[in-house]
Amino acid sequence: MKTILLVCSAGMSTSLLVTKMEAAAKDAGVECKIFALPFSDAPRVLEEVDCILLGPQVRFQKGAIEKMAAGRKAGAIPVDVIDMRDYGTMNGKAVFDKAMSLLG
Structure with a gap:
């Protein structure tokens, strides 16, 4: 089982x-397993995840x-x-496919 972390600023839309x-x-x-955390909480779960996708609002991180x-x-x-358009339209399939491509 793969674990995907979405990193965001607050976590509402994510x-x-x-x-x-x-x-x-x-x-x-x-x-x-797919879950979202704010950037400040990401370091505590790094040993548990296989892939990290950042929301467009935290791309600078x-x-x-x-x-x-x-x-x-x-x-x-x-x-x-995460592509801004996919994030804005909440295109879960496109974002999931992106994660799968990163995981190989």
């Missing part, structure tokens, strides 16, 4: 995206997250920014 991504995962027959993700014990985690 929690809706999580729900839509979970539906996309279910439709695809993929078992995964990508370098900091990549640095933290590279230093975790289990090895580096792929990190990317």
